[in-house]
Amino acid sequence: xxxxxFMIFLIVSLFGADDFNATIxxxxxxxxxxxxxxxxxxxxxxxKIKTLSYKEEEFDITKINSLSDYLKAFYQLIDFEKFIxxxxxxxxxxxxxxxxxxxxxxxxQKLEYLYYKKLINIQKKRYNYLNSHIKKWRSLLYQKxxxxxxxxxxxxxxxxxxxxxxxxxxKKLEKxxxxxxxxxxxxxxxxxxxVKNLIKNNLKRRLSIYKAMxxxxxxxxxxxxxxxxxxxxxxxxxxxxxxxxxxGNNINAYKNILHYYExxxxxxxxxxxNRMKDEIKFFFEKSWSILNYPLFNVxxxxxxxINFFIFIVILLLGSxxxxxxxxxxxxxxxxxxxxxxxxxxxxxxxxxxxxIVAFLLSLKSIGLDLSSFTLIAGxxxxxxxxxxQNIVSNFVSGIIxxxxxxxxxGDYIQIDEDTRGSVVDIKxxxxxxxxxxxxxxxxxxxxxxxxxVINWTLNDKxxxxxxxxxxxxxxxxxxxxxxxxxxxxxxxxxxxKIGKKKPQIIFTSLGDNSINFELFIWVKDELTFRPRYTTxxxxxxxxxxxxxxxxSIPFPQQDLYVKELPAIKIEKSSQA
Numbered sequence: 394x395x396x397x398x399f400m401i402f403l404i405v406s407l408f409g410a411d412d413f414n415a416t417i418x419x420x421x422x423x424x425x426x427x428x429x430x431x432x433x434x435x436x437x438x439x440x441k442i443k444t445l446s447y448k449e450e451e452f453d454i455t456k457i458n459s460l461s462d463y464l465k466a467f468y469q470l471i472d473f474e475k476f477i478x479x480x481x482x483x484x485x486x487x488x489x490x491x492x493x494x495x496x497x498x499x500x501x502q503k504l505e506y507l508y509y510k511k512l513i514n515i516q517k518k519r520y521n522y523l524n525s526h527i528k529k530w531r532s533l534l535y536q537k538x539x540x541x542x543x544x545x546x547x548x549x550x551x552x553x554x555x556x557x558x559x560x561x562x563x564k565k566l567e568k569x570x571x572x573x574x575x576x577x578x579x580x581x582x583x584x585x586x587x588v589k590n591l592i593k594n595n596l597k598r599r600l601s602i603y604k605a606m607x608x609x610x611x612x613x614x615x616x617x618x619x620x621x622x623x624x625x626x627x628x629x630x631x632x633x634x635x636x637x638x639x640x641g642n643n644i645n646a647y648k649n650i651l652h653y654y655e656x657x658x659x660x661x662x663x664x665x666x667n668r669m670k671d672e673i674k675f676f677f678e679k680s681w682s683i684l685n686y687p688l689f690n691v692x693x694x695x696x697x698x699i700n701f702f703i704f705i706v707i708l709l710l711g712s713x714x715x716x717x718x719x720x721x722x723x724x725x726x727x728x729x730x731x732x733x734x735x736x737x738x739x740x741x742x743x744x745x746x747x748x749i750v751a752f753l754l755s756l757k758s759i760g761l762d763l764s765s766f767t768l769i770a771g772x773x774x775x776x777x778x779x780x781x782q783n784i785v786s787n788f789v790s791g792i793i794x795x796x797x798x799x800x801x802x803g804d805y806i807q808i809d810e811d812t813r814g815s816v817v818d819i820k821x822x823x824x825x826x827x828x829x830x831x832x833x834x835x836x837x838x839x840x841x842x843x844x845x846v847i848n849w850t851l852n853d854k855x856x857x858x859x860x861x862x863x864x865x866x867x868x869x870x871x872x873x874x875x876x877x878x879x880x881x882x883x884x885x886x887x888x889x890k891i892g893k894k895k896p897q898i899i900f901t902s903l904g905d906n907s908i909n910f911e912l913f914i915w916v917k918d919e920l921t922f923r924p925r926y927t928t929x930x931x932x933x934x935x936x937x938x939x940x941x942x943x944x945s946i947p948f949p950q951q952d953l954y955v956k957e958l959p960a961i962k963i964e965k966s967s968q969a
Contacts, residue, residue: 415443418507425500438504445508447515449522452530454537460612463541466534467611467650473523473530474646480520487513531653538654543616552609559602566595600639607635614651618658625655700759707758711751715744737802737819741795745821783839784822790838791821800824800841800848805922807847808836815922829923855894855917858924860931863907865945873910873944874898880938881914886930889915907947 418439425435450473457463487509494506569592576584610631617625629651636642685697719740794800800816806826807813814828824841826834840846849856864873881888881896889895894915902909912931920927939946 418442418504421500421503421507431501435501435504438501438508442504442507442511445511445515447518450519452526452533454533457537457541460541460543463534463537463615464608464611466537467615470527470530470534471646471650473527474649475643477520477524477527478643478645478649480516484513484516487516531650532657535654535657538615538619541615543612543619545613545616548609548612552606555602555605555609559599559606562595562599562602566592566599569595603635603638607632607639610635614654618654621658623659625658629655696759703758704755707755708751711748711754714751715747718743718747737795741791741819741821783837787822787838790842791819791823794819794824794838794841799851800846804851805849807849808840808844813847813849829925849921854921855889855915856921857894858912858914858916858927858931860912860914860928860935861901861909862912862932862935862939863904863909863947864939865947866908868908868944870900870908872942873939876938876942876944877910877912877935880934881912881931884934886934887916887920889917906949 422435422439425432429435452466452469452473454466457466491506491509491513494502494509569588573585573588573592576588610628614625614628614632617623617628632651633644633647636644636647681699683698685699722740722743723736725736800806800819802816802819804816805813806816808826812826812828812834814826814832814834816824817827817833818825821838823835823837826836828834877898878896882890896915897913899911899913900908901911912935914931916927936946
């Protein structure tokens with residue numbers, strides 16, 4: 394209870410009269426033994442609490458008579474902005490300290506508690522005062538700008554001088570860092586300490602250059618504002634650049650003052666437009682930095698998202714050009730007398746060549762050294778030896794087939810007894826065969842190189858069909874030939890009728906149940922590609938001709954001759 398009353402007493406005293414605060418401090422100090430090791434520190438705390446007070450800042454623009462005076466006032470205004478912006482964080486830190494000290498009973502810590510509470514009170518008073526006057530001070534300082542003479546010739550020369558000095562300082566700093574690494578390897582403590590001190594001094598010089606550059610650009614900014622030159626927006630970026638390089642600076646305080654000047658000089662609309670430009674520029678710069686962030690490394694070359702995007706775009710562009718090339722070459726078929734095989738050869742070779750060139754260009758575009766791909770080729774050869782030989786074999790076989798032209802688009806080929814069809818496409822890895830059942834077969838190219846393939850239409854699309862049939866014994870061979878050939882001659886079913894390819898009847902054998910013949914008939918084009926249909930149609934013609942002529946067509950039969958029947962014994966059944 395006593396502790397609670399004491400804390401209430403302390404808090405109330407902080408917001409009371411200063412002499413009342415002094416009384417509380419004296420009571421705490423009097424309770425501290427003089428032989429205490431912290432007695433002298435407590436006296437300093439007590440004196441500080443008594444003397445600590447807030448005095449309102451002056452911002453008198455009437456004393457501004459030169460650019461130097463104006464810059465002092467300008468920086469003073471920035472300091473006020475910093476305080477206002479940092480106030481919340483500062484008060485929060487002080488409150489966290491008082492929260493820790495509020496539970497302590499030690500006199501020294503009680504004094505510390507009073508000290509921080511007094512600071513919070515002063516902070517609040519200063520914040521309220523500055524926050525209520527900052528707008529007016531901005532306006533007064535802006536208006537005063539037009540009474541100040543500004544000459545930027547010397548300022549521009551100072552910028553060039555400091556830029557050169559900054560380059561020299563940065564270069565020297567890099568050398569010192571290299572030298573520091575050298576002495577760290579040598580484990581020379583004296584030299585390490587000496588170089589570290591040089592680096593520290595060099596960093597201080599660089600910070601002073603940043604400050605000088607910031608000041609020079611502020612002068613140019615003020616000149617542009619005074620002349621209502623929109624170059625002020627660009628100069629603002631330079632100011633903020635050097636402010637950001639200095640530790641402990643609240644860049645938002647600078648932005649608030651600079652934006653106020655821009656608004657007063659150019660108006661809210663122009664300020665908004667410029668802010669939008671900056672935001673858009675920042676967005677693109679941020680996006681560009683993300684796109685350029687390295688994803689992985691190839692051959693000591695960082696590959697970023699933008700590199701990968703360019704790689705994909707060039708490949709897609711190459712694919713599009715390749716497809717356009719194929720369409721263009723295929724369209725030539727209607728204008729010129731070019732065979733399907735030549736069209737296929739031109740389209741496939743050109744298409745894959747374009748893809749290879751696009752791939753190499755895409756690699757070159759991201760900065761990869763193509764000469765280094767000899768290593769990749771060596772590794773690839775090992776891969777081929779272990780698992781890629783079939784792919785390479787099919788690829789090489791495709792090239793051979795294209796140039797050899799033993800199989801062409803439109804050819805009717807037979808791979809085995811049950812697999813045959815028309816070639817509809819020839820690719821680098823496989824050939825597509827469409828059967829008469831409209832089924833597409835994808836056959837690897839090496840099958841056509843290694844195995845026997847029957848090409849029904851390699852050099853000539855005509856083909857001789859052998860249609861077997863038989864008639865009964867006793868029939869005149871001449872009558873059979875005459876009837877069948879006459880029927881074939883009269884039919885409208887397409888076939889060769891004259892020359893070496895005219896129909897023929899061949900007597901083939903004396904069978905068990907018939908005398909056998911074969912009709913040799915030549916057909917071409919579509920009939921060649923439909924062997925079962927073609928055979929069926931000619932069998933229909935033969936059957937009808939023989940049937941109309943009354944010539945018997947036998948069916949399989951066998952005669953059984955019995956020389957002697959065995960004796961059959963019949964036994965009488967016994968009766969009961």
